[in-house]
Amino acid sequence: MSLALYDTWSRAVRPFAALQASHVGLYCCGPTVYDHAHIGNLRTYVFEDVLRRVLELNGYAVRHVVNITDVGHLVSDADEGEDKMEKGSRRTGASAWEIAERYTRAFMSDWQALNLLEPTLWCRATDHIAEQIAFIAELERNGYTYRTNDGVYFDTSRQDDYGYLARLDHAGLQPGKRVALGEKRRATDFAVWKFSPAGSTRQMEWDSPWGRGFPGWHIECSAMSARYLSPWFDIHCGGEDHIAVHHSNEIAQTQACHGTRLANFWMHGHFLMHDAGKMAKSNGDFLRLRSLTERGTDPLAYRYLCLSAHYRSKLRFNCEALDAAQAALDRLRKAYASWPAGGGADAGFVARFRAEVNQDLNVPRALAIVWEVVRSDLPAATRRATIDAFEPVLGLRLADWQAQAFEIPEHVAALAQQRDKARVDRAWGEADRLREKLKAAGWQVDDGMDGQRLRPIDGAT
Ligand code: AMP
Ligand code: ZN
Secondary structure, three states: OOOEEEEOOOOEEEEOOOOEOOEEEEEEOOOEOOOOOOHHHHHHHHHHHHHHHHHHHOOOEEEEEEEEEOOOOEEEOOOEEEEHHHHHHHHHOOOHHHHHHHHHHHHHHHHHHOOOOOOOEEEEHHHHHHHHHHHHHHHHHOOOEEEOOOEEEEOHHHOOOOOHHHOOOHHHHOOOOOOOOOOOOOOOOEEEEEEOOOOOOOOOOEOOOOOOEEEOHHHHHHHHHHHHOOOEEEEEEEEHHHHHHHHHHHHHHHHHHHOOOEEEEEEEEOOEEEOOEEOOOOOOOOOOHHHHHHOOOOHHHHHHHHHOOOOOOOEEOOHHHHHHHHHHHHHHHHHHHHOOOOOOOOHHHHHHHHHHHHEOOOHHHHHHHHHHHHHOOOOHHHHHHHHHHHHHHHOOOHHHOOOOOOOOOHHHHHHHHHHHHHHHOOOHHHHHHHHHHHHHOOEEEEEEOOEEEEEEOOOOO
16 A cells, blocks of 8 residues: 655645655754753654654655754744744853754764654754845845844735734734734744844854844745755654744745745644643753653653654653553563574565555554554564564664563662762763772673663672
8 A cells, every 4th residue: 555644734634755766855944952851842843753664665855854943942932032942052051052962962972762763964054144044134135124123024915824823813814813923924924034132242142244243944844955965855843833933934935936935745743732731941941751661661662652643642651551561562562582583574464554654653553553463363573573564663772672681770770870869960970980899799881872770780680
């Protein structure tokens, strides 16, 4: 069965065909690195990872580009308030550049722990200021911008279909109703360049034809996707919150500059929720992947939890659901490890699995097929080979798992936890000291892709 995907632009599941033979350009909006990513953000990256894996299953070579927003994302989506990076700098006492570096590294480590495939290319907004300035200059030449006291704005009144992606209700956005206008001509207009406040210097600022300042948030994605893919590529992804503002504005800019709406398919992951509502960085009330590992959950159990819900449905997070995912993953690992290698995959199951993931990434149904295989009366080696055929999509690293044959004493686990924390804080001296302490207690610590692993030094336990 061929691949069909839900496209937010057309609000429909439609057959997927690549624009250029077997090559797919995929652009995913990446993290704003002023704080740690929370598990809600990570749910979106798991969805995008599965999308990429399913495209590859269908024989496409995917050029996967993910940006790092390290400048320009303001506290309010209405172009007001502080830059999140400068705010993060005040919160932590480190420079905006340092926190960008710190949280980018932390993000990459979460990325690896969840077994997300490495993108073809990461690109940072601050490494592409020249491209963004050139893009804005083109918008200006085409008559789409105007200046105010605090920046250069995109004039959304020039496009009749502005906000189509979000099916924007223009009437509901009239000034005086919900949105403060400031010097903007229209509520939906947005900054493409902001000036550094008069009389003060920002940590991150650049010269431009319009004055010293920094790019607006949306322009980076229009400029970098055009550079690394083209102004017309296959799929653009993000979380559902991006539909109304960020992606609508990317489309407006690229339409004005290149005459395209960027991507043939627009795909959005739905939110991870918790009891208080949407999980969000801005209210400070969020869980990190580390919050889960500190309570003993395997990062891949969180991946399993994400796989168990369709990407277009909200997922309510709670510890019971997480523990159930961990228990299911443990059962699957044990079953898999008990089967011998050397069999051939069952063609019927493989076809059914593929049909489910090809139907707009129906991974929950595909997981149900995994369990049918586990419970089936197929020879054990066939079951193993069949699950192996699913692994390129599931990414659960079943073959890497080995049952731990030893118990880790509590005081050793506590030392390991302290060392883990020291590594995250990049307190390398402290991490080394704790490594020695563990060694003295008879335990060797190995730093792997998904964190550190302990093993007893021979004869010590
Ligand atoms: P940010 O770092 O805030 O720029 O967001 C990174 C990605 O996470 C974007 O694609 C967002 O749309 C997405 N995102 C933000 N909050 C959530 C949430 N609660 N659940 C799922 N995805 C989210
Ligand atoms: Zn973006």
